[in-house]
Amino acid sequence: xxxxRLNTLDGAEEFKALxxxxxxxxxxxxxxxxxxxxxxxxxFWITERGSGKTTLLKLLADFLEDETNLMEFRGDVNFFxxxxxxxxxxxxxxxxxxxxxxxxxxxxxxxxxxxxxHIELDEWENHCNETYFRDFMEYLRDxxxxxxxxxxxxxxxxxxxxxxxxxxxxxxxxEILHIxxxxxxxxxxxxxxxxxxxxxxxxxxxxQLLTQTLxxxxxxxxxxxxxxxxxxxxxIVYQVLxxxxxxxxxxxxxLAEFAPGSAYVAxxxxxxxxxxxxxx
Numbered sequence: 001x002x003x004x005r006l007n008t009l010d011g012a013e014e015f016k017a018l019x020x021x022x023x024x025x026x027x028x029x030x031x032x033x034x035x036x037x038x039x040x041x042x043x044f045w046i047t048e049r050g051s052g053k054t055t056l057l058k059l060l061a062d063f064l065e066d067e068t069n070l071m072e073f074r075g076d077v078n079f080f081x082x083x084x085x086x087x088x089x090x091x092x093x094x095x096x097x098x099x100x101x102x103x104x105x106x107x108x109x110x111x112x113x114x115x116x117x118h119i120e121l122d123e124w125e126n127h128c129n130e131t132y133f134r135d136f137m138e139y140l141r142d143x144x145x146x147x148x149x150x151x152x153x154x155x156x157x158x159x160x161x162x163x164x165x166x167x168x169x170x171x172x173x174x175e176i177l178h179i180x181x182x183x184x185x186x187x188x189x190x191x192x193x194x195x196x197x198x199x200x201x202x203x204x205x206x207x208q209l210l211t212q213t214l215x216x217x218x219x220x221x222x223x224x225x226x227x228x229x230x231x232x233x234x235x236i237v238y239q240v241l242x243x244x245x246x247x248x249x250x251x252x253x254x255l256a257e258f259a260p261g262s263a264y265v266a267x268x269x270x271x272x273x274x275x276x277x278x279x280x
Contacts, residue, residue, distance in 0.1 A: 010187075011048070011180035015056055018177060019063055026067040040070060041173035042149035046161055049154060050181040050218065050225035053118065054081065057150065061116045064148065071115075071148060076108030079116035084136065086123035093132045096139065114146040121153050121164065128167040137171040144172075184214040187229035194233035195250075198241060205252035212260045220269040232258065 009016070022040070029039070047053055061079040064070050082102050087093045107113040119140075124133050140149060151168060153161055155178075168174060182190075188211055192202060202210065210232070217228055236258060240247050247254060258264050 009052065009055075010182040011051060012056060014177045015060075015179060018175070019060070022063065022067065022070065026070050029069050031069055040148060041175045042144070042151065044165060044168060044174045044176045045150060045152040045179055046155050046176070047152055047179045048181040049221070050223045050228065051179045052182075052225045052227075053152060053179070055226075056179065057081070057116060057118050060150070064116065072146065074110050074112055074114040074146075075106045076110070077106050077115065079118065080106045081118040081120070083120040083122075084124060086127060087132050089130060089132065093135075095132075095136060099136075112146075116148045116150060117144075118150045118152065121151055121168075125153055125161070125164055128164045134167070134171075137168060141171040181218065181223070182225050182229075184211045184218070187214050187226060190226050191229045191233040191236075194230055195237055198237050199248055200237065200240065201249050203249050203251050206250045206255055209252040209255055209259055213258055213262075213265060216260045216265050217268055220271070222268055222271050235264070 025039070045053065057079050061073075065073050065078050080102060082099060084095055087095065103113050106115070121128075124130075127133060149172065151172075151174075153164060155161075165174070165176065188207060191210065191214075195201070214229065214232070217223055217232070222228075236250075236255065239257065240250065240254065252259070256262070
């Protein structure tokens with residue numbers, strides 16, 4: 001597991017606490033993999049947009065693969081992600097077939113998949129009592145002996161997820177985690193480290209400008225946490241170092257094209273609205 005990357009993550013305190021508990025569990029269980037259903041519960045993550053779910057899933061899977069007595073891994077990958085799309089009651093439910101195909105792909109030449117599976121449930125938030133959803137939860141309950149399930153819902157409405165959690169809990173043992181997006185200050189530090197590799201730094205006025213810019217970018221459906229901060233850093237490096245003038249300490253004036261309300265920010269937000277309409 002990449003401990004350095006874990007330590008730099010902001011907004012994932014419950015996730016870090018989970019890994020510490022699992023480490024303690026592993027030490028107390030001792031060597032060897034237990035038989036039957038894993039002692040660990042499955043997980044339900046309530047996440048904000050840009051919280052870095054894929055990064056956390058990789059860290060979780062790598063951690064569990066290192067702690068060999070908590071679960072066994074088999075397949076071409078140690079985790080994969082699946083979006084459970086909504087299907088109205090009067091339409092054929094095709095997700096069993098699609099999920100089987102995802103399992104086969106993850107298993108590869110091993111013929112069987114054992115590992116972490118992330119399933120997004122956003123589209124079923126308001127339909128969790130319908131038969132198709134309950135049938136799928138029943139299937140997961142009956143076949144997940146060798147999987148660790150991470151079910152997630154985006155908290156974009158900051159709503160009450162009790163009904164969905166209650167339905168899922170009828171089929172699976174769950175540990176519930178809340179995972180926030182990184183704060184603007186944390187993303188700014190990531191950005192500063194990245195531009196620093198090119199000999200660039202920010203004065204206080206530039207720091208204030210980019211903090212405000214990151215806050216605006218965070219409102220877009222395209223926002224992806226630290227990835228957005230790294231993208232902004234790359235764009236800054238490209239624009240600044242391709243100018244004829246020499247730069248080292250950047251000011252707000254030097255970064256005017258990345259200011260809040262700039263065309264750069266407007267394009268990013270517009271792309272997010274377009275992606276939201278398409279359904280990404």
